[in-house]
Amino acid sequence: MSRRAANGAPLVEARDVKKHFPVPASLLGKLLAGQKDQLVKAVDGVSFKIWPGETVGLVGESGCGKTTLGRVLARLYEPTAGEILFRDWPVHSSFFRHTQIIFQNPYSSLNPRKTVRDIIGVALRQRGLRDPQEREAETLRLLRRVGLSERHVDAYPHQFSGGQRQRIGIARALAIQPQFVVADEPVSALDVSIQAQVINLLQELQEEFDLTYLFIAHDLSVIHHLSDRVVVMYLGHVMEEAETESLFANPLHPYTQALLAAIPVVDKEDRRERIILEGAVPSPIDPPSGCPFHTRCFAKKGPECEQEYPPEVQVQGHRVACWLYV
Amino acid sequence: MSVTSPTGAPAIAGRRQARLELWQRNARRFLAELGRQPIALLGGLVVLAFILAAVFAPYITAHDPELGSLRQRLIPPVWQQGGAAEFPLGTDGQGRDLLTRIIYGARISLLVGFLTVAISIIAGAGLGAVAGYYRGWLDTVLSRFADLLMAFPFLIFAIAMMAFIGPGFANLILALTFKGWVEFYRLVRGDIMSEKTREYVEAARALGRSHPTIIVAEILPNIVQSIFVVGTLRMGFFIVTEASLSFLGLGIQPPTPAWGSMVAAGRDVMLTHWWVATLPGLAIVLLVPALNIFGEGLRDILDPRLKVQ
Numbered sequence: 028m029s030r031r032a033a034n035g036a037p038l039v040e041a042r043d044v045k046k047h048f049p050v051p052a053s054l055l056g057k058l059l060a061g062q063k064d065q066l067v068k069a070v071d072g073v074s075f076k077i078w079p080g081e082t083v084g085l086v087g088e089s090g091c092g093k094t095t096l097g098r099v100l101a102r103l104y105e106p107t108a109g110e111i112l113f114r115d116w117p118v119h120s121s122f123f124r125h126t127q128i129i130f131q132n133p134y135s136s137l138n139p140r141k142t143v144r145d146i147i148g149v150a151l152r153q154r155g156l157r158d159p160q161e162r163e164a165e166t167l168r169l170l171r172r173v174g175l176s177e178r179h180v181d182a183y184p185h186q187f188s189g190g191q192r193q194r195i196g197i198a199r200a201l202a203i204q205p206q207f208v209v210a211d212e213p214v215s216a217l218d219v220s221i222q223a224q225v226i227n228l229l230q231e232l233q234e235e236f237d238l239t240y241l242f243i244a245h246d247l248s249v250i251h252h253l254s255d256r257v258v259v260m261y262l263g264h265v266m267e268e269a270e271t272e273s274l275f276a277n278p279l280h281p282y283t284q285a286l287l288a289a290i291p292v293v294d295k296e297d298r299r300e301r302i303i304l305e306g307a308v309p310s311p312i313d314p315p316s317g318c319p320f321h322t323r324c325f326a327k328k329g330p331e332c333e334q335e336y337p338p339e340v341q342v343q344g345h346r347v348a349c350w351l352y353v
Numbered sequence: 354m355s356v357t358s359p360t361g362a363p364a365i366a367g368r369r370q371a372r373l374e375l376w377q378r379n380a381r382r383f384l385a386e387l388g389r390q391p392i393a394l395l396g397g398l399v400v401l402a403f404i405l406a407a408v409f410a411p412y413i414t415a416h417d418p419e420l421g422s423l424r425q426r427l428i429p430p431v432w433q434q435g436g437a438a439e440f441p442l443g444t445d446g447q448g449r450d451l452l453t454r455i456i457y458g459a460r461i462s463l464l465v466g467f468l469t470v471a472i473s474i475i476a477g478a479g480l481g482a483v484a485g486y487y488r489g490w491l492d493t494v495l496s497r498f499a500d501l502l503m504a505f506p507f508l509i510f511a512i513a514m515m516a517f518i519g520p521g522f523a524n525l526i527l528a529l530t531f532k533g534w535v536e537f538y539r540l541v542r543g544d545i546m547s548e549k550t551r552e553y554v555e556a557a558r559a560l561g562r563s564h565p566t567i568i569v570a571e572i573l574p575n576i577v578q579s580i581f582v583v584g585t586l587r588m589g590f591f592i593v594t595e596a597s598l599s600f601l602g603l604g605i606q607p608p609t610p611a612w613g614s615m616v617a618a619g620r621d622v623m624l625t626h627w628w629v630a631t632l633p634g635l636a637i638v639l640l641v642p643a644l645n646i647f648g649e650g651l652r653d654i655l656d657p658r659l660k661v662q
Contacts, residue, residue, distance in 0.1 A: 103555050128559045136552035140574035149570075153560045181371050196556070203560060 036115055037076035038239050039100065039126075039207055044109035046070040046095050050312065065312050069095040071263035072109070077207070082233065082240040084254030084271065086247060086286065090308055092263040094131075097209045097243050101128035113207070124154070127200035131212040133192035137184040143170070143195055144180045150202035169198040174228060190221035194228065201232065207239045215246060226253060247290050251275055259283050262311055262319040264336075269345035279347045281326040318350065326351060386654045393650020399643035407459040414450065416440075418457035419608040421449030427626045443628045446618065451628065454610040455636050461611045462640065465522075465595045466588040469529040474584055476530065477537025482568050484538070485545030496542070499535045507532060507590075508597055515603040525604050529591055540583055544576040578655040585648035589641040596637050612637050 046069050052062035069092040077083050085093045098104045100111060102118060111118045113125055130136035137146060147166045156162050167177050173194040184192055193213060200208060210229065214222040226249065232238060244250050250257060250271070257274045259267045259282065267280040278284045288302040304323045309315050315322050321332040328350045331337075337350045387394050406413060426448040429436045436443065442451040484492035502510075514528040548554065549572065557567045598604035599613030607614055612633040619630025 098555070101559055103558055124561070126559075128556070130552045130556065132552055136556055138553040138557075138571055138575070149557070149562070150560050153562065181375065199556065199560075 035078060037112075038079040038114060039077040039241075040075075040112040040115075041096075041100065042074055042110050042112065044070055044073050044096070044099055044111060045107045046092075046099050046104055047107045067311050068263050068314060069311055070099065070106075071311075071314070073260070073263070073265050074109075075258055075265065075268060077239060077241060079206070079239055080233075080237060081255040082242055082253050084250035084257040085241060085243045085260060086245060086250055086257060087260035088308055089245065090311065091260045092311070093243050093260050094211055096260070097128065097211045097241060100207075100241060101126050101209045103128070124203060125205055126207045126209065127203050127205040128209040128211060129193070129196055129200050129213045132216055133189050133196055134184075134216075136196050137192055139184055142181050142183055143175075146184075146195060147198055147202050150199045154203050165202070169202055172201070172232075173198045174224075188221075189217050190225060193217060193225050197225075197228065197232070201236065204236075205238070207241070209241045209243070211243045212245070213242075214249065215244065222249070229253075247286065259286065262309065262314055264319055265339075265346070265348065266320065267345055267347045267349075273344055277343065277345075279342055279345050279352065280320075280349050281324050281351070282320050285325070318348070383654065387650065390650045390653065393647055393653070396643040396646030396650065399639060400647055403459050403640050403643075404463060406456050407463050410453075410456045410460060414453040414456060416450035416453040418449065418453050418610045421445070421447040423448050427622065427629070429626070430628050430632075442632050443626075445615070445629045446622060446626075451632055454615060455612070455633055458610040458612045458615060458633060458636065459640070461605055461609065462592045462595065462637075465525060465529070466592040466644075468526050469533055469591040469595075470584045470588045472526065472530045473533035473587070474537050474580060477534035477539075478541040478580055480534070481538040481541030482545050482573075485542035486549060486564065486568055486572075492542075495538070499538050502532050502535050505532070508594060511594055511598060512601065512603060515598055520603050520606055522605065525595060525598065528598075529594060533587070533591065536583065536587060537580065540579060541576065544579060545572055548572045548575055582648060582652040582655055585651055586645060589644035589648070592644070593637065593641055 048067040048069060050065040050067055052064055056062035071092075073092075073096060075083070085096065087093045095104065099106050141149075144163075144166055147169055148162055151162045151165055156165060166180060170177060170179060175191060175194055175198070179187070179191075184195070187195065197213075213229070214225050217225060229240070230253070233240060240253075242250065242253055254271045257269060257271050258265055259274075259280065261282050267274070267278070267283045269279075274283065275287065278287050285302040285304050288300060302325060304325070306323050309319070309322055315333070317331070317333045317335050318324070318337050321327060324332065331350050337348045338353060339346055339348045340352050341347075342352045387397065410418075421444065425440070425444050426446055428440050428444045428448075430443040430451075431438055431441050433443075440450050440452070442455065445451055445454065480495055484495045510532050511528045514531060515524065518524045518527065545568070554567060554571060557571050562571070595604055596611070596613035596616070599611040600617045602614070602617065605611035605614060607618070615633035616630045616637075619626070619628075619633070623630050
């Protein structure tokens with residue numbers, strides 16, 4: 028299943044990446060109620076590696092920081108701490124030539140005042156294609172490649188359906204000739220019938236252009252279908268990371284177990300036991316002490332869960348952060 | 354270009370053609386939309402008539418706008434007893450043709466309106482774009498300064514300023530724009546702040562485009578309509594303010610014909626010779642609402658978001 032070269036160097040590596048957003052208290056609140064500036068710890072110390080040619084799925088509930096992490100990797104946010112390496116080099120400004128991002132919302136990700144030619148043409152110009160005729164030819168080639176017609180080149184985004192818009196967004200990302208693509212829930216805004224087409228397109232393009240994907244989604248069946256490896260996030264931390272088959276067959280972390288138990292299954296025989304998590308995701312402004320999941324965990328081991336963040340351990344080929352396996 | 358590549362050149366030419374067709378299609382659609390709003394169309398035609406009259410003033414009337422003959426003073430309009438066909442709208446207290454002065458007065462009014470709006474847009478939209486995009490201390494300083502200016506009534510502020518710096522055309526423009534930019538600053542700042550959160554801006558970042566390029570090439574095309582609409586609406590306001598200042602003797606100085614000072618000059622003879630003050634006033638009453646109606650029609654066509662519920 029895994030396409031990754033056995034011992035090669037990773038293409039992208041995140042080292043203890045943190046992204047905190049300040050939430051300043053109002054002046055009045057500071058003066059009258061003694062409020063303090065707060066920090067949203069959207070991503071709070073995440074490390075992982077992505078090897079060339081593989082697809083890594085990033086899953087978690089909404090608010091777990093997966094989108095923020097994707098944007099940090101796509102160089103849209105500067106990380107608060109930690110670093111991102113691309114082919115073992117720290118990433119700085121010219122990273123865009125290697126990394127592109129496909130957005131969740133195909134309606135706001137295309138400039139409504141630009142024609143398809145402008146949208147893709149800008150990307151080609153950024154790649155360094157100066158000659159307008161070459162650019163024109165390349166634009167048409169890209170459009171055909173993502174399954175659109177050449178006559179669409181003068182149309183505006185509002186003239187397209189959601190699936191077609193997503194194809195334009197994909198063509199724009201491809202125009203830069205990236206090696207690494209962050210796909211931030213690229214199909215969750217689309218009709219189910221269209222989702223499969225776009226996913227198939229992404230897979231074809233991966234083969235054709237040797238792309239490496241970080242695929243962010245909350246739809247676990249999509250992740251199961253696409254990914255070689257899965258990273259599970261909760262409240263800005265990585266809970267578990269494993270090969271896809273192994274993770275789905277044998278989830279180790281209680282949070283992963285709860286997530287997988289929530290997948291609807293048609294066949295009664297195959298159903299997992301439902302695990303209902305109590306309460307809501309705690310606020311990333313004021314995360315719980317110790318393991319961030321301990322407030323909702325059904326398999327708590329003891330007081331250490333509430334006191335100290337669990338060390339990451341390797342168990343059965345999984346990377347898990349849970350006291351149960353220490 | 355056509356020699357270099359036999360396949361590419363027609364594509365480029367075809368692309369130009371397509372652009373032109375697109376533009377023509379948009380223009381036709383705009384005119385069709387305007388046709389569906391007869392009142393806005395009427396307003397537009399009135400404004401157009403004033404502009405044409407102002408531009409071609411010397412060809413419309415043979416009289417001198419500043420030089421009259423005292424022997425021909427206070428002749429009533431042509432439809433009244435004692436009127437003369439040579440002076441269709443009569444003459445003023447110095448024997449100058451009123452129609453000529455109204456037409457030349459349109460030059461002043463439209464020029465002041467246009468220049469004030471143009472400078473206000475350049476200053477206000479520029480600062481608003483920077484403040485709304487980068488935020489930070491510059492935004493705080495500019496916004497508080499804008500709030501401060503907003504606290505003064507426009508006319509009182511302009512009167513005080515004109516009294517301070519003295520009358521004259523350039524000073525008038527300065528006094529009007531000194532507070533006039535705030536409107537556009539607030540509009541553009543707000544628009545930029547809301548557009549900036551949309552993903553097409555992030556996509557442009559991901560492609561490596563610089564912040565200034567993103568503001569000008571990506572965001573600006575999305576907000577230029579609302580700037581245009583507000584500009585049209587503000588123009589009427591600036592014209593009225595200029596007329597008010599000229600009426601008070603603080604704006605355009607005689608003998609240059611300006612509607613406000615013409616009304617002021619006719620005030621003394623209002624009861625005996627009504628036309629001297631009334632007809633220039635009527636010109637204001639015609640042009641300003643026409644501008645507003647046209648602007649509101651533009652708003653409905655170009656930018657439905659701004660529509661007042």
